[in-house]
Amino acid sequence: MRPSGRATDALRTIQIDTNVTMHAEGSVMIRCGNTHVLCAASVEENVPPFMRKSGLGWVTAEYGMLPRATTTRNRREATAGKQSGRTQEIQRLIGRSLRAGVDRVALGERQITVDCDVIQADGGTRCAAITGGWIAMRLAVNKLLAAGVIKNDPITSHVAAVSCGIWGGVPVLDLDYAEDSQAGTDANFVMTDGAGLIEVQGSAEGATFSRDEMNKLFDLAEKGVAELVAAQKAAVA
Amino acid sequence: MRPSGRATDALRTIQIDTNVTMHAEGSVMIRCGNTHVLCAASVEENVPPFMRKSGLGWVTAEYGMLPRATTTRNRREATAGKQSGRTQEIQRLIGRSLRAGVDRVALGERQITVDCDVIQADGGTRCAAITGGWIAMRLAVNKLLAAGVIKNDPITSHVAAVSCGIWGGVPVLDLDYAEDSQAGTDANFVMTDGAGLIEVQGSAEGATFSRDEMNKLFDLAEKGVAELVAAQKAAVA
Amino acid sequence: MRPSGRATDALRTIQIDTNVTMHAEGSVMIRCGNTHVLCAASVEENVPPFMRKSGLGWVTAEYGMLPRATTTRNRREATAGKQSGRTQEIQRLIGRSLRAGVDRVALGERQITVDCDVIQADGGTRCAAITGGWIAMRLAVNKLLAAGVIKNDPITSHVAAVSCGIWGGVPVLDLDYAEDSQAGTDANFVMTDGAGLIEVQGSAEGATFSRDEMNKLFDLAEKGVAELVAAQKAAVA
Amino acid sequence: MRPSGRATDALRTIQIDTNVTMHAEGSVMIRCGNTHVLCAASVEENVPPFMRKSGLGWVTAEYGMLPRATTTRNRREATAGKQSGRTQEIQRLIGRSLRAGVDRVALGERQITVDCDVIQADGGTRCAAITGGWIAMRLAVNKLLAAGVIKNDPITSHVAAVSCGIWGGVPVLDLDYAEDSQAGTDANFVMTDGAGLIEVQGSAEGATFSRDEMNKLFDLAEKGVAELVAAQKAAVA
Amino acid sequence: MRPSGRATDALRTIQIDTNVTMHAEGSVMIRCGNTHVLCAASVEENVPPFMRKSGLGWVTAEYGMLPRATTTRNRREATAGKQSGRTQEIQRLIGRSLRAGVDRVALGERQITVDCDVIQADGGTRCAAITGGWIAMRLAVNKLLAAGVIKNDPITSHVAAVSCGIWGGVPVLDLDYAEDSQAGTDANFVMTDGAGLIEVQGSAEGATFSRDEMNKLFDLAEKGVAELVAAQKAAVA
């Protein structure tokens, strides 16, 4: 039995609230169990210098965690004077993932920045940030379409993410923090609604893992992402 | 008529939700109209190096703002590599204000850090942070008392804050962003429940102000803080 | 009896020497008792990027302290790699204060930077910096007027500052370091020659203070600023 | 035909020179085609603070690139004042990978730091760094064993890495820079000599990829890592 | 004729005022013509970590320049977030030079930090800092001797410095800024009262220089340092 009491292939309860802040072009609070991430999409009518005159848009992401989102307080990165390697790694992943679902020609020369701030952490924050970040981006793009700023929908697919792992020798879906800290292997899967793979990151903790185990994690991830995509669809309907 | 439609001596609607995050010893979401600040108090069983063996406790605060808490996106301070002068000024004010309501001998050699993160900004964020931060601290101290870690309540008074200003020539209470950006004078008042003054910061914008005007702002502030203290009492009851 | 032996409403001896450095457009060494601040005004024929094409000028200030201006040596901020929160707070205050006495349209699109460097500290450095900084600015503007670079005097009023506090229960004017470190309340007042208020910052140290006490500090400040303005007039005559 | 003219399952020519610097406990220059990485292992008889008294050793890695290792000059990170997100991501990967092949109890409370500096870059630098870094670590540990500092060999398996990708629709092994910049998908595999998986990182560039494609990349990687492990064995024999 | 009108072997007028600040253990304002440097020596009863338990003392120096010490305003290094390469090079030179005149065993395990801050710059600031810094150190050591904190004088020789250069083809002593900016060669000499060499730094600007020219600069420097040492003796008498 998993610490969470869930079936091996069960996601945590998902709660998605949209338009939760008044200023952002798109915003969402996504709650995957006790992991809560506030995602806000901002549209700017220009792109980074190296992309000007390219006719292409850009989507980027930033990730942060409130100091007391965690069990014990973490030092505020603004005070430390820099983002940690972990933070940078995560926000690069979120940005790459979201761009994979966007036609940058159709977006036109503008930038969407998706800020993903973890309000409460209980494992799987980067996956929740991707799944929620896509919704914030979707809502912001809807506004651009409604206003006639862009003509054709630049969003080409849903993008959602889930972590899987081998806990007590058993492959399980959607690790929470208690499970993650005991898991022998941890893998994050970012996929489209058509189960197209965007990113796969599997990492051994302690023991190595086999291709057979990796395949079982793939199976779980496909099930999980399908459910997350369904939740995205319900949220933006 | 103020842009907000409020009477000159009317606060914005206050909504206070306590225990909003699972990890912090005390937490609160305070909403003063459209200004929303999440305050989380963390207790650590040690104090900064320069205070060790003093027998005294310490209360400090950190302030942050999500990048899209504002009308247009602000650069993330962790990305910029440092906190702005404004941020540091505000968090120093919050810390001084909260310490003014604490008996540091009774607290004992431990530290309470109050993180105040602005989720949505519409003027008066530092005042909301002080008023909400006090509640988070109160809840954290309640836990220490309940657990018998400390014997005597170290909190000696309520601490709450409100801004006042001269808008269109008229002294008004609790400026929102639209009013603040047009106000000729802006003053922040931090007080105890007994109307004892902790901090007064008045600043001319454009024209100077007179002692008579300052006195009218004092009157408004006393009314406002009394109502905020009442809201604090209701929240922690 | 105050440690300094002064009457409760007596300023420290003021000594102002102008044109003390050969390069700055305006410079002054101001000595308020043992607090010595060197103020230098530099004129640049351009403004910060966000202000270009606005037709408005800008006045800004920077504050520093020599490492051994203090009783024990303080770490050099250039070595530490950043200005402290205190330094930033002070230089923002000086800049706001000086701008309050300037007509930025008459100044035209140019910037005056007032560097205030504390050579020796004995309390009240920020007030001395404002009072002396105004003189440096005045001298620099005089040169611009004499050279015909600007037509109409952009300086609309004197700006001077003084600190007051409650020492041993008694309101006193112009705290030196020994008094300041024992004072129960400390307030800084920035005013024009017409006693118009520009900034008021009162802060409790330990006990709170009352409106009545605040009013007594106001009275002292008005007397002190009037004398400081007289000294400014004598210096630039 | 691949730009490199290699068969789809052919590694680049590998050249490994050991003990190439006089100071490091273990050093190696690994050349995978035109990608040249100098790896140096340093042994320190203490561990980071959070690990003291744990009885466990630590292995960590740092990654750098000479400014002109690349086609056009890249800014030196020491001049920029920080390591890029990419650099931090890579060195975290190298460290995790090498630790996966080490019994930290057998290593004892000491630290091995493996510096991987890219002298010339032509794609696949992180994989070359892992494969070469393992050899540097192996050589350093051999010295510790020979000197009797540690009794039992803490290295439990070989660790080597290779990148695969889908180039022109075809899965190919060991991408060089020209291939990598055109590849639709890029995946890095870190494995042991027993084909145990340590890290798998697959990333879509442009189009998504399928599980079937991922499986073909797995097949190629197993072949490639087996050959790299053979080269490691030859080098340290 | 030199721009300054001085003879080729004439120093600028030297003015040395001692004990110019109330807090430092030793302080001096040295004026070499229009170059004015405030030097303050601070004694701390401990040494840097790597020197503890060595029985040896340490002398170090820091160098700064007020933003408007120069013809046009220079950016404040505390604002820039770091000391420039030039500043670090100079303060390392000052520290090495002063240490060359000190018996670190006799000094005992304490540190003297000499802060050299340029109030007004007109060429030769580093030389003035060394000559003045030695006096500040001498005064601070005198206090330690008078107080009986140290028994034997740790200062073994005078240390003074002067710059020479080839201006208009002619070797000249003690370049001011106007001369320095036109000089073809610039050399700094740090010597003891016995003409022992501590540092020699000659640098071509444009054309190279010959050994013969270098020898002529040596001759000038010996004359200049002898006069500076005499001025030091007069100042501390």
Place this chain on the structure above:
Amino acid sequence: MRPSGRATDALRTIQIDTNVTMHAEGSVMIRCGNTHVLCAASVEENVPPFMRKSGLGWVTAEYGMLPRATTTRNRREATAGKQSGRTQEIQRLIGRSLRAGVDRVALGERQITVDCDVIQADGGTRCAAITGGWIAMRLAVNKLLAAGVIKNDPITSHVAAVSCGIWGGVPVLDLDYAEDSQAGTDANFVMTDGAGLIEVQGSAEGATFSRDEMNKLFDLAEKGVAELVAAQKAAVA
């Protein structure tokens, strides 16, 4: 007898390999005994902002050291977040030295950056960097001439450097690390092929040195630089 067994006027064995990296316009590995420095020259068709429209080219240098180039591991400067004072001092010296051998008008408005990275250190790294850096620059300029990008050779002389010192009371040429750490005086000489002086930096370690000793070091340096220039000529022939 010197630790190295060399005659007092003998250089270490010099080995120079050119074109050692595929991307740089000019590259060289210079080995002076056990000191190995990789020098790479990069040509960019623009100059720093302050030099635009001047018609003048620019030559600059950067210096780095691999963390384990030294006996014990040094902290990576990119991790430390800044270049040390020593590093900046050295790279400023290299840049000044190389510029002394270049006609910046003939070079035209383009920049050559010479990266000097120490692969293995055994004393004299800055001198090896200058001697090797000149060769890298020479090779890069040869390419510009061959391509007809520049018409007239901007390189006006060879530039080479060597250190000398007083070891055991005896002046010796080309100190290695063991000798340098025991030397009483250390001097670096940068010269042209015609023995024109570019930089002379002599520094006492412990005892001062005399003009007579300085002259003996000059003699040694002239001999050493002549041999280094011969080696440069052979390398670029």
